[in-house]
Amino acid sequence: MFWMSKNLLTSVTGKLSGPAAILVLGLIAPAETLADEADARSILKSMSDYVASQDAISFGFDANLEVVTKDGQRLALASSGTVSLNRPENFHTARAGGFADIETFFDGKTLTLLGKTANVYVQVDAPGSVDDLVEMMETKLDRSPPAAHLILSNSYxxxxxxxxxxxxxxxxxIGGVECDFLAFRADEVDWQIWIAHGDKPYPCRYVVTSKKIAGAPQYSIQINNWATGSDVITEEFTFENTTDATQIDVADLRSKMSELPGHFKTGE
Incomplete structure (x- = not known):
């Protein structure tokens, strides 16, 4: 625990102003002002229940995926996009960046991933709900849709x-929205989440730190234009091949629709 004598505190803060003084005071806050674990769990559960109760959701996002070079430099690969879902079985995402331009279509029966830069697509039979789709993509395709764990029906x-x-x-x-700020630790990752105040406690920002990878790279996503119900921006959930894209096998997914720029090579 951080502490200072009253005289030393007066001496230090007397020479500081604004954010600097606030930072010092924050470091020496008494234990009773620190986080209440029960409140944090309750806030996260409220977000989970609220999101699960929405039949239709759409939002935009800005994401950063960090990679660490062999000499320890951290690089952030930035992308932006949109997500639209209509529970239980309709889902669409679009994500564009300097390293990826991918669109996802799911109509409850078939998953289609369209690589717009290479004009290729993959189709996979995937009957089930959006929750089933997320699990399948992570376990079988080694891919996770943007903000996937935040929009599941059991996200908590x-x-x-x-x-x-x-x-x-x-x-x-976050983005002009006042939020509750929560932090969590697990064995392999630390993660933080900012949840909007009020009767619509939606996730505003989510940051995951991979502790067991050298350099502790982060993945972060910031959500904007959150909408539910009749305000949702609707998208096509069934793929139509309007660009004469070439169908490829799932085995070629990594090489034809890589998540990394072509000049990046994955290390050990």
């Missing part, structure tokens, strides 16, 4: 798997 249970430490860090502002 999924997010809390393996969590060993929980903190409620107060408030933050």
């Amino acid at each position: 249970d999924q997010l809390m798997q393996g969590v060993t430490n929980v903190k409620d860090l107060g408030s933050g502002v």
